[in-house]
Amino acid sequence: MTIDDDDLVARIRQALKVVIDPELGHNIVDLGFIYDVSVDDGVVHIIMTATTLGCPAAFFLKEGVASSACLVPGVESVDVTMTFEPPWQPSMISPGVRSSLGFAEVN
Template sequence: MTFHDEDLVARIKQALKVVIDPELGHNIVDLGFIYDVQVDDGAVHITMTATTRGCPAASFLKVGVASSACLVPGVDSVDVTMTFDPPWQPSMISPGVRSSLGFAEVN
């Protein structure tokens, strides 16, 4: 990955913060739903998850990710893969959001 691609990945992740999980009320980046963002000459591949395999918002979130990433300058195409491996866990949530959702810290 070139420096330019690393910058583009950062801008994509920032853009994805507008996608809000309707159930938890926070953005999918801070919730830990974005597993990977790869860029190859303007082609973006995003691997993401949802809280559960049967999550009714999964397709909504996937479309939101693709739409938001497409708006980032330098992105030519976006492919989004939904995976449940590894399964999402509350420990994947950023600390500040985890606290606001009432999840206790486990030592």
């Protein structure tokens, strides 16, 4: 990955913040649902998760991620992989959002 790819990854992560989890009401980046974003010649690979394996919003979230990433200049195509390894847990939420959701501080 080049410096330009690093910038593109940062812009993609920012774009993904428009995707809001309907249950938790916060964006999927701050919720820790995005495990990895990589770029290879304009092709974006995103690995993401949801709160649980049977999450009814998983398809909605995956489609939102693909659509949002496609809008970023420099993105040719997007491949989104949904995984549940490692399982998502509240400690993955950014501290400010975790606090607003009422989760105790994780040490």
